[in-house]
Amino acid sequence: MNQEVTILILTHKSKKLVLDYIKELYKKFKIIIIDNSNDLDLKSIIINSYPGVEIYLIPNNGYSNQINFGSKLVKTEYFLISNPDIRGMNESNVLNFVKAAKELKNKFSALGPRFLNVNPKSHKQSEDNKSISPMKFISGACMFFNKKNFDSLNGFDENIFLYFEENDFCIRSYKVNKNYQLNNIKIEHDIxxxxxxxxxxxxxxxxxxxxxxxxxxxxxYYKKHYGFFLAIIYFLPIIIRINFRIVLYKYKNDKINLTKYINRRSGLYSSILNKQSSKRI
Known part of the structure; x- marks a missing residue:
């Protein structure tokens, strides 16, 4: 078993995907599963069928909390965090992360793969003909870290429950060491x-x-990195559009879209008023 890297799988109600993910890797790498949905069935399967794989059931305090919790369990020099809906992660790809980290002499904050099935308008990637390229942002669905560098940056911001946690980490980390995309590691993300x-x-x-x-x-995220005043200016057109759509969908009696935009407004106003990201299902 490889002694240099640990794979952290971050899961919430993803039993089948987790089991598919680990079946080719669990004998080759240290794997730690962090589940925040209290999936006792998954825990039982892992304990009985996958010796050596660790699983922890923790309260659902968000993705950032999962990452930070898992990182404290890592004893290897490197670790890879991954969503279970990643396809194509194999032994060769994991070892390519390690190889690139050593070639960079550990002077990086995060490494990421090339995604084959993403929308180029919403997911910026480097030029395909470059083997390794500095990138300001790396997708949080799959990130590779040097444990020492990660700890020096104090991990992820646990005020963020979901979304933009990797943007926040990357914008902070890029000021210390660059982030890189490795185009020889090709995977798919079933978003x-x-x-x-x-x-x-x-x-x-x-x-x-x-x-x-x-x-x-x-x-x-915008308030934290650009200030409250600039964030309000940026979001003012969004506020106007949200309220317009709420009025429109009330008039049209479109309950599905009305609920969607009421939730959108509620989330935005909660953030503006500096309230916690408290919505749960």
Whole structure:
């Protein structure tokens, strides 16, 4: 078993995806699963069928909290954090992260792979013909760290429950050591599939939950790094659009979109008023 890197899998109601992820890797690398959905069935399967894999069930205090909790358990020089909805992570890709880290002489904050199935308009990546390129931001779905460098940056901001936590980490870390994308590591990310939903009601609840936290975290991020005044100026058109759509969907009696934008407004106003990211399902 490799003694240089630990794989942290961060999961919430993703039992099947987790089991698919680890089946080819658990004999080759130290794997720690951090679950914040109290999945006792997953825990039982791991304990009985995957010797050596560690699993911890923790309260759901957000993605940043999961990462920081898991990082404290890491004893190796490097660790990889990954969502369970990543496809294509194999032994070769993990070792390529380690190889690049050593070639950089550990002078990096985070390394990330090339994603094959993302929208180029919303997910900026480096030029494909460059093997390694500095990037200001690395996707939080899959990030590779040197443990010492990660600890020196005090990990992730646990005020952020969901969304923009990797942006916050990267903008802070880039001032110390650059972040890099490795184009010889190619994976796919099935965005939005990490949480297993049972019915249409669950799907709608998840969507509204994500809508609330996305806008809360976005304002918090802008306020933290650019100041409250500039954040308000940036978000003023968004506030106007949200309230216009609420009036419109009330008039049209469109309950689904009305609920969506009420949640959006609630999340934004909570962040503006400096309230915690408190919405839960």
């Amino acid at each position: 939005g599939t990490s949480v297993e939903v049972k019915n249409e009601e669950d799907k709608i609840n998840q969507a509204n939950f994500r809508t609330w936290h996305f806008i809360w975290s976005k304002f918090y």
